[in-house]
Amino acid sequence: MRKFGLIGYPLGHSFSGKYFREKFHRESIEDCAYSNYEIPSISALSDILKDPELNGLNVTIPYKESVISFLHKKNQVVEEIAACNCIKILNGELTGYNTDVIGFENSLKEKLRIADKSALILGTGGSSKAVAWVLKKTGIEYLFVTRNKSLHDGRITYEELSREILESHPLIINTTPVGMHPKTEVYPPIPYQWIGRGHYLFDLVYNPSKTLFLEKGELAGARTKNGADMLAIQAEASWDIWNKKGKA
Numbered sequence: 001m002r003k004f005g006l007i008g009y010p011l012g013h014s015f016s017g018k019y020f021r022e023k024f025h026r027e028s029i030e031d032c033a034y035s036n037y038e039i040p041s042i043s044a045l046s047d048i049l050k051d052p053e054l055n056g057l058n059v060t061i062p063y064k065e066s067v068i069s070f071l072h073k074k075n076q077v078v079e080e081i082a083a084c085n086c087i088k089i090l091n092g093e094l095t096g097y098n099t100d101v102i103g104f105e106n107s108l109k110e111k112l113r114i115a116d117k118s119a120l121i122l123g124t125g126g127s128s129k130a131v132a133w134v135l136k137k138t139g140i141e142y143l144f145v146t147r148n149k150s151l152h153d154g155r156i157t158y159e160e161l162s163r164e165i166l167e168s169h170p171l172i173i174n175t176t177p178v179g180m181h182p183k184t185e186v187y188p189p190i191p192y193q194w195i196g197r198g199h200y201l202f203d204l205v206y207n208p209s210k211t212l213f214l215e216k217g218e219l220a221g222a223r224t225k226n227g228a229d230m231l232a233i234q235a236e237a238s239w240d241i242w243n244k245k246g247k248a
């Protein structure tokens with residue numbers, strides 16, 4: 001049996017297990033299994049890695065950065081952004097990749113307009129690094145928005161979001177878990193009254209499919225997109241990496 005899985009905490013919101021189980025069934029892949037490893041601390045990864053049948057892992061909230069210390073090798077994107085969401089395990093050697101980058105890039109462009117030249121990235125965690133990497137590559141300027149008042153290099157706080165800042169940043173990307181199942185009644189604290197038809201609100205959250213963040217954007221006439229396509233694209237990219245012959 002070739003085993004794969006997802007590490008993170010909590011994992012109640014995650015569709016990854018369902019995605020891979022359906023894929024294995026649909027494509028008659030019988031020698032593979034995909035499990036959730038809900039670990040309250042990254043140190044618990046050591047025990048999971050003892051399984052000789054484990055071939056690959058996805059990594060989600062909150063371990064995309066802390067998992068780096070377990071890797072023997074990193075691809076160039078992981079080197080650059082220090083965030084990893086996909087690990088290939090070959091002969092006990094762990095190589096880190098970032099397929100969020102591929103998922104976000106391909107998913108974003110569906111509704112992207114030429115005028116979307118600057119973005120606000122809500123949150124400064126693991127997936128925000130992948131988002132920033134893609135925006136830079138695409139030629140879109142960005143500003144991080146954080147709860148943390150002491151982080152002031154290229155970042156602002158939610159309290160500092162003015163009308164001028166909102167109106168000059170048509171793209172707003174939620175990389176926080178705010179609004180994610182089961183706490184669906186909350187939303188990122190941005191001044192929604194200044195969002196309009198020129199905006200594009202992208203939420204990495206996909207459960208629920210329409211968060212309050214997206215609902216508020218939709219009400220203001222903005223373009224909106226959730227993280228469901230991104231999830232599917234990054235999952236398929238992980239599968240390709242795990243099955244690439246020879247190379248780790």
Ligand SMILES: NC(=O)c1ccc[n+]([C@@H]2O[C@H](COP(=O)([O-])OP(=O)(O)OC[C@H]3O[C@@H](n4cnc5c(N)ncnc54)[C@H](OP(=O)(O)O)[C@@H]3O)[C@@H](O)[C@H]2O)c1
Pocket residue numbers: 060061062063064100103122123124125126127128145146147148175176177178180204205206226227228230231232234
């Ligand atoms: N669709 C997909 O394929 C996909 C891919 C990746 C991630 N995601 C989703 O994206 C979300 C973030 O994942 P992640 O791995 O980047 O998590 P993470 O590393 O824990 O980072 C999340 C960031 O959000 C901010 N944050 C956390 N709790 C918050 C709160 N209560 N209020 C406001 N801000 C808060 C924090 O930034 P500050 O401390 O700077 O405020 C934190 O660094 C999760 O919901 C995950 O499921 C989806």
